[in-house]
Amino acid sequence: MTSAESDPTGEEAFSSSVIVEQTAVAPEQLLASADMPPQSQINQEIADLHAEYGRREAAGEKLRATMYDFPPYRSSILRHPTKNPKLVDPETIELWSPAYGQRDVAAIEADLTLQHRGEPQGERITVQGRLLDSWGRPIPNQLIEIWQANAAGRYIHQRDQHPAPLDPNFTGAGRTITDDNGEWKFTTIKPGPYPWKNHINAWRPAHIHFSIFGSGFTQRLVTQMYFPGDPLFALDPIYNTIRSQKDRDRLIGQYDHDLTVPEFSMGYRWDIVVDGPDSTWFEPEGEH
């Protein structure tokens, strides 16, 4: 609609003629940081922030495991809240989660190597673990979704600009429902490291994205699983948005030779623990 149609008297044109509706840029235009610093500067910023968090914690401040305000991750600068979240008691709906079940996902969706006519390129792996709440209780019947780059470090997403080959036999997305013991398992290909434009020569350590539903909506979790011994850990601003080493270590899947299948696949184990209360914390009706 032109301004003449929406404003037949032309009054608004006088007062707001300079207002041009902002046209959104293509999202890939937003992927590069504005300043493109060298890796050495990012390393220094990470070290300075981690030291500052250590001081604040020592002074008695309670900090989250993952920091929202973490400028070395450049695209977080305009996207993190500046005010502290309000601490509230979860109410009603928040103590429950969507009810998933086997009908939501087919068993084959947990095997990312079987989605095409041929076998994908790369190192075949299995990743498995348990989904637990903070009391160690298994969470059954919940949805776990994963997505990842292929063995060459390329995402199938159309906005990915990394000129590494796509694999016609690998999409890189899968999902499963946890069983009665909270156990889950995926068969996939080990993803490659992935270059991005946060800074000059920025590379993400190899990782698999995980989306997890707990037994309460408060426990909703999106995170990434990494692989042991990756030389890129210290260089990666996203991994280091988690401020303490012990918490960062919790995102590393452990190589488990007992899960490795002879002549077939390398096995990794990674248990997931979700935070926050759910409806089972409360005394049942009528027993108050």
Added chain:
Amino acid sequence: MARTLRSDLQGKEQLEITPGQTVGPFFAFGTVYPKMHEVVFPHSPGAIVLSGIVYDGAGAPIPDALVEIWSADPDGNIPRGRGSRRRDDHTFTGFGRSATTDEGRFEFWTVNPGSVDGEAPFYAVAVFARGLPDKLMTRIYLPDDQEKLDADPFLSSLTPEERATLIATRLPNGYLRHDIRLQGENETVFLEF
């Protein structure tokens, strides 16, 4: 999961929590699925559109955010129906997911949640985005029952400006409009539990 008395858990050692990470830039192929934003079938009786724009601290729309809602049904029942990921077009599962468009817009077909336990009705909301290091939780309250909104202990603890960031706007056609601002002026109130 079996219900556990809260008193039984007291003093029990807790496991360390798995920390969150950003959803990243390329979540669409892993998280987008058919009808994910259709909590109810479009245009079915009682169906409304809940939509809005996710903004960054410079006031620019965020084209790579993921918004999820989870709510009671119109009678205030907690949904226990399965099938959020594979819709049958009639079971109310209460859960929806919407990836923002290139203009930063999210949109759901859903219903007005009813009041649960007499509280002011709201949608529980999770927000994820590239550039956002961890999830954000918030609520979208229905604007209609002023008495319940005024009586709500949490809303009452907020300033009027803060409260306004949590209450949707009712449009003349009955739909709901609600923007989410991750940062800056009128920054949305986010929650920690």
